[in-house]
Amino acid sequence: MRVPFSKMHGLGNDFVVLDARETALPAMSAARARALADRRTGVGCDQVILLEPSETCDFRMRIFNADGSEAGACGNASRAVALLHGEPARVETAGGVIALEPRGGGARVDMGTPRFDWEAIPLAYAMDTAAMPVGWGDLAEPLAVNVGNPHVVFFVEDADAVALDALGPEIEHDPLFPERVNVNVAQVRAPDHLALRVWERGAGLTRACGTGACASAVAAIRRKLAASPVTVSLPGGDLVIEWDGGQGPILMTGPASEAFRGEFEWDDFA
Incomplete structure (x- = not known):
């Protein structure tokens, strides 16, 4: 199964973005995220970003760290995804709902309210x-x-x-x-x-x-x-x-960039 990806970054914090909003992918595992993130044998990134359909928002964003663990939020990836999406959107994340607004070569992101308890x-x-x-x-x-x-x-x-x-x-x-x-x-x-x-x-x-x-x-x-x-x-x-x-809410504004696009064989990164 050939899977397309976008390699993106926000201020050098880099991502492999997989868009499964219209064409579903098999389940992402920690091992597969680690393999994709590996800078010697994979595509190489700090986080793997998976975009999926959402029942409550425009779409869902899942964030997998380079060690395979799943994170609740990623501000730099949010700006990159805003640039990729190309228009304002409400996005479901494990850390809560955020709002994206592309601006020039980046985005403004409503990151939600901070919690101190x-x-x-x-x-x-x-x-x-x-x-x-x-x-x-x-x-x-x-x-x-x-x-x-x-x-x-x-x-x-x-x-x-x-x-x-x-x-x-x-x-x-x-x-x-x-x-x-x-x-x-x-x-x-x-x-x-x-x-x-x-x-x-x-x-x-x-x-x-x-x-x-x-x-x-x-x-x-x-x-x-x-x-x-x-x-x-x-x-x-x-x-x-x-x-x-x-x-x-916390509002974050900054740049994001797309480095290149490519594709890989899904089973090569099991």
């Missing part, structure tokens, strides 16, 4: 998520928030100086986070500007993380370190995040 992150036990009384190495007292995916945000003096390749996996797999967690180190450059690096759950260090940008901007606004809109600079480029600091 410890059960919603989720954490293994109750604690204050605004300043968690925990630490790993030089990283301490993060803010935790769920923006479709669970995130912890550490504010640091120099984001580039943090050994995130070492601390990231340790924090991701800590028993405090029963569903694992995305790890963000954010540096406040100005009241409307953050520098950010992200260890992404199931993918590792990435050039950009849309939900990480949302989580970090929300954390900065909640701690009164920044005011909306916030430009978040990641290694792959900039995103603009808007949030009213209350019960409103």
